[in-house]
Amino acid sequence: MGKAQKYVLLGDATYPLQDWILKPYQEDENLTQRQLQFNYRLKRAHSVIENAFLRLKARWQILLKCDDCSLELLPTLVLACCILHNICEAHDNPFNEEWLEGTEPTEMPKPCQPAPAAMEDSRAEQVRELMCQYFESCGEG
DSSP states (O other): OOSOOOOOEEOOTTSOOBTTEEOOOOOSTTOOHHHHHHHHHHHHHHHHHHHHHHHHHHHOGGGGGGGGSOTTTHHHHHHHHHHHHHHHHHTTOOOOGGGGGGOOOOOOOOOSSOOOGGGSOTTHHHHHHHHHHHHHHTOOO
8 A cells, every 4th residue: 555564463442542553443323334344354353363362372271371480481481382383373283172171262351441532642543544445445355
């Protein structure tokens, strides 16, 4: 679209809109079809990410109980699990669905209320609008 973009994190409505955090448009009757499509795609991407983390935790269940290792070791442990997981996924290593039994998807505590408008970055709306245009240009899916 002629404008370089950096990486962004996906957030929900409780996060402030920042140029590095994409969040959906506020759901109301005034949303355009393009904005609704953006929200839909953002939700789909978020579910893919949740599924990936669920598979990661199921395959490497040490991540469910990292309280028995030192804090200094924890980042290395998580990184090693991510690398090994990606290798397994890239080589179509079979995933045992029974592993999921021990990894109930738990909701991490999140704020209940949307972030105050004062925390939002006005430049971030340009990033969201560019993504919205991009999603519109690449059709349904």
